[in-house]
């Protein structure tokens with residue numbers, strides 16, 4: 001599958017790109033700048049010579065991808081999504097975007113986000129896309145190093161078929177198990193958990209991620 005990653009030049013975007021590419025997917029590295037996309041694609045090729053990385057600006061990347069990943073800061077949603085809304089129609093669009101604030105006492109999830117969550121916000125701006133929220137709680141550094149993450153990935157979105165596609169795609173990420181967490185209405189909770197993970201990392205050190213116990217019929221975490 002051809003996967004377009006908007007903000008594919010950033011920490012999380014590159015982390016997802018290298019793992020998806022290692023699993024055989026073609027990656028379109030999206031950026032606001034062709035030059036930055038090319039630099040990021042060069043770096044990814046160096047890290048994974050067998051991978052296919054095509055650098056493009058975000059809108060042509062949206063046109064080229066079968067599935068898209070939005071991996072930009074939330075402040076960029078309003079400018080980034082509308083010009084690509086037509087290109088995203090009918091496609092699964094994964095949002096990894098979290099809206100967090102960093103205060104003296106730690107990281108805090110923004111509660112007052114347009115439309116209720118970053119996932120809803122993107123869905124409003126690209127109404128024909130099938131927005132799925134996933135990967136919000138994974139560590140970019142561990143992904144870039146292709147670590148076995150030993151993490152659960154909570155997946156939510158309006159379309160069950162789109163969630164299923166993302167559950168399947170997640171088998172590309174070493175040591176992760178994707179779990180169907182239900183409708184997009186839960187997006188803010190998944191996004192906001194990242195603030196807690198950041199505070200835990202600061203307090204106790206390390207690189208935390210989520211793991212859910214007690215599920216009898218879910219697949220084993222690899």
Ligand SMILES: NC(=O)c1ccc[n+]([C@@H]2O[C@H](COP(=O)([O-])OP(=O)(O)OC[C@H]3O[C@@H](n4cnc5c(N)ncnc54)[C@H](OP(=O)(O)O)[C@@H]3O)[C@@H](O)[C@H]2O)c1
Nearest residue numbers: 007009010011012031032036071072073076097098136140
């Ligand atoms: N870092 C993590 O560990 C992590 C983990 C889970 C989820 N997330 C979420 O994933 C998203 C990306 O995180 P990141 O750490 O990779 O972020 P980042 O490195 O700060 O930004 C990613 C890319 O977004 C583009 N960008 C920056 N500002 C933008 C704007 N105003 N409008 C449009 N594009 C902009 C930049 O690409 P160009 O300049 O090339 O366009 C940048 O390389 C965030 O929403 C974050 O909350 C991050």
